[in-house]
Amino acid sequence: MEERKISRERFSSGLAVFFATLGSAVGLGNIWKFPHKVGSYGGGAFLFVYLLCILFVGMPVMISEFYIGRKTRKNAVGAFERLKPGSPWKSIGLMGVGAAYLIMFFYSAVGGWVYSYVWKTLKGDFIGITADTAAGEFGKTIIGPIPPIFWQFIVICVVSIILILGVQKGIEKITKTLMPVLFILLIICAARAITLPGAAEGLRFLFHIDFSQINTEAILEAMGLAFFKLSLGMGTMITYASYYTQDNDMIGTSAKVAISDTIVSLLAGIAIFPTVFSFGMEPGAGPGLLFITIPLVFSKIWLGNILLPAFFILASIAATTAMLSMMEVPIAYFSEEKGLSRTKAVLINGIVIFVIGILAALSADEGALLGQFRDPLLQKTFFDVFDYLSSNIILPLGGLFIAIFVGFMIKKEDFIHEISNQGTLSNQKLASGLYFVLRYVTPVLLIIVFLNMIGIIKLA
Numbered sequence: 001m002e003e004r005k006i007s008r009e010r011f012s013s014g015l016a017v018f019f020a021t022l023g024s025a026v027g028l029g030n031i032w033k034f035p036h037k038v039g040s041y042g043g044g045a046f047l048f049v050y051l052l053c054i055l056f057v058g059m060p061v062m063i064s065e066f067y068i069g070r071k072t073r074k075n076a077v078g079a080f081e082r083l084k085p086g087s088p089w090k091s092i093g094l095m096g097v098g099a100a101y102l103i104m105f106f107y108s109a110v111g112g113w114v115y116s117y118v119w120k121t122l123k124g125d126f127i128g129i130t131a132d133t134a135a136g137e138f139g140k141t142i143i144g145p146i147p148p149i150f151w152q153f154i155v156i157c158v159v160s161i162i163l164i165l166g167v168q169k170g171i172e173k174i175t176k177t178l179m180p181v182l183f184i185l186l187i188i189c190a191a192r193a194i195t196l197p198g199a200a201e202g203l204r205f206l207f208h209i210d211f212s213q214i215n216t217e218a219i220l221e222a223m224g225l226a227f228f229k230l231s232l233g234m235g236t237m238i239t240y241a242s243y244y245t246q247d248n249d250m251i252g253t254s255a256k257v258a259i260s261d262t263i264v265s266l267l268a269g270i271a272i273f274p275t276v277f278s279f280g281m282e283p284g285a286g287p288g289l290l291f292i293t294i295p296l297v298f299s300k301i302w303l304g305n306i307l308l309p310a311f312f313i314l315a316s317i318a319a320t321t322a323m324l325s326m327m328e329v330p331i332a333y334f335s336e337e338k339g340l341s342r343t344k345a346v347l348i349n350g351i352v353i354f355v356i357g358i359l360a361a362l363s364a365d366e367g368a369l370l371g372q373f374r375d376p377l378l379q380k381t382f383f384d385v386f387d388y389l390s391s392n393i394i395l396p397l398g399g400l401f402i403a404i405f406v407g408f409m410i411k412k413e414d415f416i417h418e419i420s421n422q423g424t425l426s427n428q429k430l431a432s433g434l435y436f437v438l439r440y441v442t443p444v445l446l447i448i449v450f451l452n453m454i455g456i457i458k459l460a
């Protein structure tokens with residue numbers, strides 16, 4: 001095939017790099033997944049393990065992905081091929097493209113719930129709500145077949161349109177405008193929640209560390225959540241870094257993104273758990289937590305009728321900017337490696353995600369056939385299988401290989417040279433320490449977690 005010269009887009013500034021990357025990290029993971037996982041796995045102790053995962057595994061893997069992406073300026077598959085031509089390493093990129101689909105299938109379903117809440121809250125469906133009616137409204141949202149599929153379709157259309165606009169006019173513009181507003185609204189929510197009667201119990205649940213709560217499953221979940229939260233292990237950050245400006249301080253970006261993302265998750269936790277306890281609800285209520293508690297908090301707030309739709313509008317924005325980054329992985333791959341036009345790649349991927357995503361959208365409805373289906377191996381619904389396989393298995397596995405790739409296949413000097421922007425930043429010592437961590441700490445921790453999962457060793 002004739003070599004086509006593709007002129008690659010880039011983000012226009014350091015600020016754009018930061019917001020796009022943060023836009024990928026901040027998403028339903030913070031306001032939906034983080035609270036319900038912390039709730040199900042025992043609160044503070046889970047949070048502690050999660051933070052360790054972010055520090056010793058998440059950030060090093062993130063910087064490795066940045067390295068691979070910016071160095072090669074290629075999509076997730078092409079990047080490995082450029083660094084180690086003709087080697088099997090590019091299958092890590094292909095595994096990432098596969099994981100992107102698995103995540104999109106269920107993420108677009110939850111995105112659909114959020115979008116439908118925007119509509120419902122704007123109509124005023126939640127005025128004067130109680131704990132019971134809030135649960136009832138959530139029930140209605142996930143019952144199919146039409147509403148969940150319809151809203152999932154809308155989500156995929158919105159994401160597709162922004163992606164067709166491209167990197168600068170689409171991804172960059174949307175993320176830069178909307179991230180700061182989300183942050184402010186979350187602070188308002190959290191402030192109201194901690195002034196509810198009985199809030200202290202919720203805060204205690206979130207921050208009190210009791211290690212007897214930690215078991216094998218909780219450790220695996222915390223690791224999976226760290227990968228999911230920071231969009232790691234499947235080439236999202238490789239793809240985004242391929243659009244980075246050449247002078248970006250990648251260690252700095254990773255620290256800023258990891259810290260901001262964790263603050264957003266904690267704010268969501270502070271908004272949700274005091275409310276849960278204040279209203280006598282169950283912290284381990286699962287995926288519905290966000291959709292039931294947030295309407296309740298706002299029903300108690302001055303101007304709540306305005307703030308509630310605003311909150312879900314912002315949640316929908318967070319979901320959308322995160323989905324952009326997920327879908328960009330296959331889009332960049334198909335347009336650069338397979339010669340499809342960007343528009344064609346977006347349309348084909350959008351259709352595939354929508355069609356298979358229906359399996360996830362309908363499996364949250366316990367009354368429906370798909371809701372009762374359980375796979376033979378894990379005994380989970382389609383929704384949970386997509387989530388479990390991607391977050392808990394494929395992303396950490398991808399992360400393991402990415403750390404090994406950079407730690408052992410890339411020369412230390414080359415790594416330091418690129419991370420220090422050809423010596424213009426004075427972070428050589430830090431980069432060298434990071435290289436050590438990538439070789440001997442991150443992979444070892446990941447292997448321990450996996451061995452623990454299979455039952456070969458026993459951590460807790």
Ligand code: TRP
Nearest residue numbers: 025027028029228229231236322
């Ligand atoms: N980090 C996002 C969230 O928390 C989800 C996400 C976006 C993601 N891109 C990803 C997860 C890539 C895993 C891999 O909502």
